[in-house]
Structures are given as structure tokens and as C-alpha cells.
Amino acid sequence: MKALLNNSFLDLLRTQTVAGRQLRELLLLTVFLVLIWGVTALLSPRFLSLDNLSDILVQAAPLGFVVLGQMLVIVVRGLDLSVASIMATAAVLSIGANDSIVSIVILALGVGFVVGAVNGYLVAYRGVTPFLATLATMIVLQGIRFAYTKGAPGGSLPETFRWLATGDIAGIPVSLIILAVVAVAIYWLLMRSKFGYQIRLFGDNPQSAYMSGVPVRKIQMIVFVISGVLAALAGLFLVGYVGIVDNWTGQGYALDSIAAAVIGGASLRGGKGSVAGVLLATLILVSLFNIVVILGLSVEFQLVIKGTLIILAAAVYLSKSRD
């Protein structure tokens, strides 16, 4: 019985166990990241400068928040297309209405919470497919945003925001510290709490989960709320990073977050996803954008790389799941 329980790291890496497979995927992502960093560093020594690396990490932070939420949604067989719209709407509404940082944060996260709850309600209690539900809220939010701003977002960005998004404490970017705290919290939620087990079991087989007494509706609801709140948080960080409040803040983040989640090992068929994996994938995506710029390639090239990477990831995971 001891033998069943004790597994060293190397042993685990070789087994066909669920944990072993996940570990191999993480290793693969790490190797890929090191590889592209290494190649770029050889071509352009400027890449590995502390400034540039810190730039990559700070840029990656807003997408990182969104990806964590998106990953949870994908684990329960969903998709959240509304995240980008939430980012912009939360930022525009909260900053337009307030000057104090506390009320801006509360209002922004409140917007994320409410939209996430609407998504969750539609999916869990009304049986709307996640794609349609979040597409609809995305469009509605866009309308509300433009009606509110009449095309020109107002309000001024408090200085503290700039610091939160671009500043550092003892050399470590503040946004990264906050992302790390959120990531650990999500990791704990997914891997160590009862709720996290239920999320993963539901993603594996919703019918079995229901028959095992898992509160299936509540689970979907909460996951969409988390995704909404994290997207709102990401919106604030992105606005702080860019320095201006824009109606199109976060444009492209919906599909980027789905891409990062899939590259990071979350399966659109549900039940699979890891915090470390999707964060690594986020870093890979953001690095690639940076590399394109550093190497002086045309910006359009970014899109080609991104698409190719998704296909590559899908092919790798598919061939592994057939084993």
C-alpha cells in the first residue's frame, strides 16, 4: 500500500497518472519558453536585459488575471467571451464616476461580479450555451459603455494606478506581486478546496457529478463570477499600464485568454487545466509579441505566430490524449 502512495518526482514524471501527465505538460511548456528565450537572446542580446524582461512580465500581468478566470471557466466546459468587454466597461464606468481609488476598485470589481453573475445565471440556470450567453453580455456591455461615455471616456486616472500597474517594490513589479497572490489563491481553490475538486469533477463528467451530489449549478455560477471579477481587475491594471482610459481597453483579450488557456493545457472538453500551465502559456504569448518587436519583424507577424502556436498546442495535446 505504501508503494501506491509514495511517488518521487522522477517516478511521477514517467507514470501514466493524471498528475504525471500534467507534470509532463508543464515541463514541455517550460522547455518551449526557455527555447524561444534562448534563441532570441542569441539573435539579439538586448532581449535578456533586465528592463526588457521586466517589461514582458508587467505586460503579461493583465492577461494573466484574465487567463486564470478563463481557465476556470474552460475547466467547467465553458468559454467566457465577455472578459474584454468587462475589462473596458469596469474601467470606464468606475473611473468616470469616481476620483478615490477605493471606490473605483469597489465599483469596477462590482461590475465584474454582476456581469459574471449574469453569465453564470444564463448558463447554469437557463441552459444557455456559454458561447452565446457571454457573447450576448459582451455586446450588451459594449452598448452600455458607449451610451455612458458617449464615445469619449472621462475621468482622470489617480496616480496610484500608474504605480500599481508599472511601479515596483524592491525591484519586483507591483502588478506581478498581486498576480502572484491571486494565482496562489486560485491554485489553492482549484487543487486544495472541496469546491476545486467539484469544479474538476464537473468538467470531467457533468452527469456523473450531478449523480454524485455535486451542486452543479452553483459551481458554474461561481466560476463565471470569478472570471468576471478577475477580468474587471485586469481592466484596471491595463488602464493603469497604458495610462489612458479607453472604450476599447482590453480589445483582443477574450481570444488571447482562451488561446493562452488552451496552450497552457486547459481542454475545451473540460476537466483539465492548471494554474502554472496557463501562466506559463501567458508568458509564452507575451514573450512572442516582445520577440517580434525586438527582432524587428513586422507586427502583423504576431498574429501568424499566435495562430500557429494554438494549432501546435492543440495537436500536441490531442496526440497525447490518444495514448
Next chain:
Amino acid sequence: MSKAILAARKLSKSFGTNQVLSDIEFEVHPGAAVALCGENGAGKSTLIKLMTGLYQPSSGHIEFCSEKVNWRTPSEGIDAGVAVVHQEFSTMSALSVAENIFIEALPRTRWGLIDRKKLRVQTVNLLDSLEIQLDPDQIVAQLSVAQSQMVEIAKALRTSAKVLILDEPSAVLSQLETQHLFKIINALRLKGLAIVYVSHRLDEIFEICTDIAVIKDGVVTSAGPIADYDQQKIIAAMVGRELGDMFPPKASIERLSEVVLELQQLRNNSFDQAVDLSLYRGEILGIAGLVGSGRTELAQSIYGARAATGRVLLEGRELGKRTPSKCLSAGIAMLTEGRKTDGLFAQSSVAHNYISSTISKGASDFNIATDLAAQRSATVVAQFNVVVDDLGLPISHLSGGNQQKILLGRLLENQPKVLILDEPTRGVDVGAKAEIYRHLRALANSGLAILVISSELIEIVGLCDRVCVMRDGAIAAQLQADEISEDNIMSVAAADDSEQQPLDIEVQCVNVKSISSTQAPI
């Protein structure tokens, strides 16, 4: 006598070490209808799959038109002239009747588009020749089950078939629809088609079949013209075997005094009939009946997984709005019929499957140690003798028997008072079956009340202390002690109608109240 059109000669089939069919001799002649009878798992469907080219024989061969054939795929069998209508329909509900029938050979115009006019003419001609009345343009989704089946038959007979195999065609049909089906089958037979008819309903066999072959445990135990048979003789050929020491000794009826679960006028959304039933502490109650008789629906409606009206009382207290989650915490646990569809978490580890209904047992909801699941399941692996290399493996790596033991162990983690087991040994090998039976009896002896639904009569007879036989959503008879026999169960389950018992086997309906000292059901 004419020559056989389709025949099996010394046909054997084994999967690994498991011999499913041995030395089968079977033939069907033009203009004859042969009934293929046998219990679930006897080997009927394997024989059909061999005769249609879906499986290849391990030894022996198939003869078609007196020639030895070696079909490698079902399409070769179909091309030769063997048409099959399976129990599960393959119709596409969004297409029309005509499109469904000719889906594999849609007539084309010279532009490559579907030739609607020609399609309609072909369909009308085919349906007329089969004497089936259907509108070729109607969408299949709008048809009744019986009409969909007619579409299946027409589709099967689109090419000039010489043999038509029907696998339990009446299981899903009402009385009237069945009569209509029989008319069509008879007409086809009189035109010279050879029919193979698989059914559990013995009365039907006498109505439309000319010959019969009975399979039991992979061997043809009896065959001949239907005129030589009566229902008794068929049942005897189908069942009648030693129970051996597969099953542990039963509980004595006198011990049953304390009602644990009581159903009062429970009526689910699939049947009109209400069910009253009491389940006693320490007993194993079997629910027998044919496929579609409402057994699973009854279990689901107790467990809150299916909408139902009526009352369910657990230890005298009524359970309000039931859901699986509430039933589990109240003390009712259920093992589902479809292990893959709503039992297992196929990609998750053995350990996570084991704890899925009691995730944080022995820990806080927000701090579950990473190896807690493995530690907890290691205990049950030892107790149930589960064969597994590593508890972290996906449960899909385990054999059916080992999977079932893990799922059974998972239910016990909830410390239930009532266990509902729907087909507990489906897809489980004989060795694991005996182990599961032993565990179930031990659980009953320790005070659990167990409800077992099974299509395997031998299991019902060998394992259960009392048996309810279901038909059309209602409990048609309750049997106990010596009355529990395969003959008695079959004669009730396959009977036409509760008013007229076609058999002279005496079936005593036991009133539950007579052995109960506690409150009687209303």
C-alpha cells in the same frame, strides 16, 4: 424443405479467454420467421453480429445461399442481402422520411443536386411494396416511435434483402403498434423473405414466428418448429440452470421487520402508473422486468434524478424536494446503470473518483491534503480487492469489475441507509461478480437496505430476498422465498397484460403489509 438462406455452421466466438458462443448451429429458410430467444448475455447479439459481418468467427463459418461466406464488414453482409434493424434507431431526425430511407443512395440530378422528384417516386414505390403508410416528405422528428421504426425497416429493405433481422423491435412499441408491425413482418415473410426475430416477449413469438432457436450460455439448447413448443418449454430452455455457489445465503424473511424506505404513490414523468413499495432493513430487494418496463425510471425518481410526484419516506420521515445531493446526505445512495455516462469520471484518477461524493471527508473544505484522496482510496482498494497499479491513474485504465468496485466503495463512503444499485454487475466478469454479491450480502447483514435492479434473472433469483417484477411502469407482482424463480419472473415480466395471465404458472402476489408490523402504506 427448401435450402437455408442463412446459416451458422459450428460457429464459435470468443473474446480473449471468454467463450461467448460455441458450436452454434442455426438456420433460417426463405418464407420462415425464426425466433431467437435467450436471456441477456446468452449470446444473441453476438450471433447477430457474426451473421452480419460485424464480428468474425473464432471458428466455424456462416453460410449464405448454401455457400460459405466470410464477410469482413457489415456492408458486405448488407450488399449480399442481410438487412438488420437494430434496437437503437439510426434515423436522422431532422431529415424527411424519404431522405432517411435513401440516405446512402440519394438520386442525383446531372448537376449533382438531390433529385427530389425521383427520390419521392422511389420512396413511394418502396413504401407501397412494403405496405407501409408514411408520407415521404414528413420530417422524422415528427414521427411516432413506431413510425420511425417503419422508416428503419424500409431503409433496411431498400436494397433487395433476402434476410431481415429484427433485434427486439417491439420493446419500444405499444400493443397496437406491435400489431401493425406484425402485419408488415407477416407480409414480408409470405413474399419469401427470411426473418430472424429477437424478442423477450414470448407471446409475440407464437404470433409471428414459424420456428424457434433458444440460446443459453452461448449454446443452442433447443431448436425446432414453433408448433412443438409452449411457453413453459421455451422458458425451461432459456433458464433452468444451477445457481451454484455464486451467491451467498439469503436473509430469512422473519428478520424483515423494520421499514427503512417507503414509497407512497410514487409516479414519475415517464409512466402513468404509481408505485407503492416498502424496503426493509437488512434485505436485498430485486427489481426485475424487461427493458423499458420502468425500473431505472423508478430508481431515478426515488433518488431525485427524475421528476416525480408522490411521497418517499426514509425511516418514517418524508424527504421533501429530492435531489441526488439531498438524497446522499439523507442516506440514499445510487449506483447508476451507465457507468460511462453518469457514473465514472473517466479522465480523473481512481482516487478522485472514489472520493467524488465525499470530497472533504476527514479534512476542512478549504484545506484538503494533496494525498488525502489516495490515502482514503488505498483502504477500499485493499478491502474490495481492486487490481490497480497506481491510484493516480485515470479510472478508465481499470477493468469494468474494478471500476464497479471503486464506484460501490464510493457510495459506502456516504454511509447510506439505502443503496440503490442499477445493474450492479453489467460488464463485470464472473469472478468480480461473485465478489460483489458477497459484499452486498455482507452490507445487507450489517443493516443496509439494498434495492437491486437487474436484467440478469439469475442475479435476481440468486441474490434477492424479495423480488418486485415491473411491467409498464408498475409493480406487476411481488415474489418472495420459494416463489422467486426465473420462470415466475419471466411469466409476469413478459405477460401481455396484467388482467389475463397467459401462463398457468401460479404467481402469488405477496402483500407487503402481511409481513410488516410497522405502519402500512396508504
